[in-house]
Amino acid sequence: MDIPLDSLETGEKYLFEIPDLNFRAELPYVLLPAADGFIRIASLNLIGMIEWNRIFGRALAKLIKANVPNLEGVVFLTAVEKSLQLSQVVCQELNVPMMAVAYNRRKPHMEIESGRKRPFIQVGGGSVTSGDKYLVIYERDFNLLRSAKRGIVIIDDVVSTGGTIAALATILDEIAERTSSDKEALKILGIFCVAREGELKPLYKGLSYKIHWLGTLPAPQFLPNKSET
Numbered sequence: 451m452d453i454p455l456d457s458l459e460t461g462e463k464y465l466f467e468i469p470d471l472n473f474r475a476e477l478p479y480v481l482l483p484a485a486d487g488f489i490r491i492a493s494l495n496l497i498g499m500i501e502w503n504r505i506f507g508r509a510l511a512k513l514i515k516a517n518v519p520n521l522e523g524v525v526f527l528t529a530v531e532k533s534l535q536l537s538q539v540v541c542q543e544l545n546v547p548m549m550a551v552a553y554n555r556r557k558p559h560m561e562i563e564s565g566r567k568r569p570f571i572q573v574g575g576g577s578v579t580s581g582d583k584y585l586v587i588y589e590r591d592f593n594l595l596r597s598a599k600r601g602i603v604i605i606d607d608v609v610s611t612g613g614t615i616a617a618l619a620t621i622l623d624e625i626a627e628r629t630s631s632d633k634e635a636l637k638i639l640g641i642f643c644v645a646r647e648g649e650l651k652p653l654y655k656g657l658s659y660k661i662h663w664l665g666t667l668p669a670p671q672f673l674p675n676k677s678e679t
Contacts, residue, residue: 464492466645468665471509475502477667487674492667494645496536496607506644506664507539513662514544514603518639521546523599527622528606529585529614530554536644537605549605550591552618554584571628573620585617587625595622596629601639609661610647610670 463476481488496503518524526549528537534551541549571587587595595602604618622636638659648669650661 464668466492466494466665466667468509471505471664473505473665481673484672487672490671490673491647494608494667496532496644498535500535503535503539507536508543509664510536510605510642510644511540511543513664514540514640514642517660517662518601518603520600523635524601524603524639525550525595525598526603526605527552527595527618528604529618533605533607536607540605540642548594550587550594552585552587552591552621554586571621571624573617573624585614585621587621592625595636596625596631598635600635601637603639604641606641606643608645608647608667609641609643609650609663615641 462479464479465474466477467474477492477494479490480493481490496506515521521544526537526541526546528534528549529552531554537549541547571592572584602622604615606614609615619638622638623633625631626633626636640659641661643661643663645665645667646661646663647667
């Protein structure tokens with residue numbers, strides 16, 4: 451399947467529906483370059499989608515409140531950049547003044563101040579849409595997370611392979627180890643996302659926290675290059 455990298459929309463659409471929200475939208479199927487082929491996904495891209503983020507953010511806020519009714523001592527965590535606008539709406543709806551953000555690249559200007567090395571944590575992660583990447587927590591977010599007393603709520607746009615969630619969990623473990631914090635205070639209370647992509651992977655089985663979603667997307671499909679078949 452020889453497709454130029456600047457033209458990866460297939461022209462096909464997936465009807466994404468969330469009946470409880472009376473939401474219906476056609477999402478483009480796109481092809482992501484992969485070894486010896488492409489990965490075909492229905493692309494839910496929330497960047498710049500003001501109304502969608504408002505709708506989904508309000509719905510997730512209600513879902514969080516139903517499952518974590520007492521937010522005192524709870525810190526919210528998300529990863530940029532696809533979930534940032536969504537998470538801001540959620541926090542506004544729940545009157546949460548600050549949230550921790552894991553950046554998707556090193557930011558040298560945030561690491562040094564007056565000759566002092568500022569604390570940061572970098573871990574490897576990955577997702578279907580982003581591939582291999584790093585997530586980085588800097589000083590402000592490091593301190594916000596370590597201030598948690600009752601646990602962490604993670605907000606994401608789409609849950610698929612679990613690479614991003616695993617990286618965020620590793621960050622929380624690292625904070626606990628560096629600061630001798632009570633791991634119970636940094637436990638994950640739940641993952642709240644707009645969509646689950648395909649069936650939940652074995653990675654999620656046996657976890658102490660639950661994953662909550664508003665709707666579902668089809669599982670990613672690998673398509674080999676014609677020249678490889």
